[in-house]
Amino acid sequence: xxxxxxxxxxxxxxxxxxxxxxxxxxxxxxxxxxxxxxxxxxxxxxxxxxxxxxxxxxxxxxxxxxxxxxxxxxxxxxxxxxxxxxxxxxxxxxxxxxxxxxxxxxxxxxxxxxxxxxxxxx
Amino acid sequence: xxxxxxxxxxxxxxxxxxxxxxxxxxxxxxxxxxxxxxxxxxxxxxxxxxxxxxxxxxxxxxxxxxxxxxxxxxxxxxxxxxxxxxxxxxxxxxxxxxxxxxxxxxxxxxxxxxxxxxxxxxxxxxxxxxxxxxxxxxxxxxxxxxxxxxxxxxxxxxxxxxxxxxxxxxxxxxxxxxxxxxxxxxxxxxxxxxxxxxxxxxxxxxxxxxxxxxxxxxxxxxxx
Numbered sequence: 631x632x633x634x635x636x637x638x639x640x641x642x643x644x645x646x647x648x649x650x651x652x653x654x655x656x657x658x659x660x661x662x663x664x665x666x667x668x669x670x671x672x673x674x675x676x677x678x679x680x681x682x683x684x685x686x687x688x689x690x691x692x693x694x695x696x697x698x699x700x701x702x703x704x705x706x707x708x709x710x711x712x713x714x715x716x717x718x719x720x721x722x723x724x725x726x727x728x729x730x731x732x733x734x735x736x737x738x739x740x741x742x743x744x745x746x747x748x749x750x751x752x
Numbered sequence: 753x754x755x756x757x758x759x760x761x762x763x764x765x766x767x768x769x770x771x772x773x774x775x776x777x778x779x780x781x782x783x784x785x786x787x788x789x790x791x792x793x794x795x796x797x798x799x800x801x802x803x804x805x806x807x808x809x810x811x812x813x814x815x816x817x818x819x820x821x822x823x824x825x826x827x828x829x830x831x832x833x834x835x836x837x838x839x840x841x842x843x844x845x846x847x848x849x850x851x852x853x854x855x856x857x858x859x860x861x862x863x864x865x866x867x868x869x870x871x872x873x874x875x876x877x878x879x880x881x882x883x884x885x886x887x888x889x890x891x892x893x894x895x896x897x898x899x900x901x902x903x904x905x906x907x908x909x910x911x912x913x914x915x916x917x918x919x920x921x922x923x924x925x926x927x928x929x930x931x932x933x934x935x936x937x938x939x940x941x942x943x944x945x946x947x948x949x950x951x952x953x954x955x956x957x958x959x960x961x962x963x964x965x966x967x968x969x970x971x972x973x974x975x976x
Contacts, residue, residue, distance in 0.1 A: 730815055733812055735823065738807070741760075741827060741830050
């Protein structure tokens with residue numbers, strides 16, 4: 631197996647597992663994501679300015695063409711995006727649930743007290 | 753049958769306008785406390801339920817059956833006289849007489865939770881596909897809880913107050929049934945099953961769980 635294949639597969643599985651299960655949402659996590667994004671922008675810009683660059687890097691890590699390397703990296707980035715978005719969505723849903731429940735219960739008021747009810751009926 | 757004032761029947765309600773009135777009236781014949789949790793229905797379900805005499809609690813948004821159940825249980829817990837909660841589907845497939853028996857078993861202190869099961873006798877006749885989906889859910893549920901239930905996704909249950917105080921349903925959609933059994937198993941509550949009759953009408957069949965929804969349930973459980 632090529633080095634790049636091993637590296638990408640490990641990165642994907644580990645990254646996915648980390649984002650889905652382990653990582654708490656905190657500022658450290660957010661900072662890492664932003665740094666990752668920054669690196670991505672730098673890399674993308676460099677690739678545009680010097681088209682030969684991606685092919686050269688690809689050669690170092692054992693991928694034939696620079697376009698393949700880009701495809702793999704985009705794949706990883708996309709999976710990371712799906713994972714973080716999914717997590718964020720679950721958190722939002724949780725908050726929305728708590729809010730909606732609070733609202734519904736407050737609107738309904740407390741359950742009728744049975745004794746009082748009986749005396750009214752009598 | 754004497755009215756049971758210490759029992760709240762929780763009915764998660766979502767777009768069941770044609771049948772909810774009859775379901776509520778049937779329940780009120782026996783159980784004076786019925787709360788319908790209207791889960792953001794787009795039809796007149798909530799009004800029908802209220803007109804039939806149920807208390808209604810309304811979600812401003814559609815959240816799912818699990819969320820509606822938890823809201824109903826939280827509501828019932830606010831009644832200090834509440835000793836038992838029955839969960840009952842809004843589509844008319846459950847029998848009130850089954851619910852009465854289940855509460856009686858709690859009253860006799862036979863268990864802390866009574867689950868309805870449609871597979872304990874031959875009265876209920878689900879189709880082959882439905883049976884397959886339900887049985888898969890049972891296998892998964894038993895594997896994760898270490899319990900031996902025969903029907904994991906039955907909407908008819910009776911819980912005593914202690915159990916209600918301890919559970920916290922966080923699965924908004926259909927995966928709540930497995931979550932509920934997991935939580936009860938964790939608290940060490942005593943569980944028994946009660947054979948119940950599920951009436952599959954054309955109406956309920958049209959609204960039932962599809963095979964594909966089984967995929968959703970599994971995903972929800974794996975990635976909470």
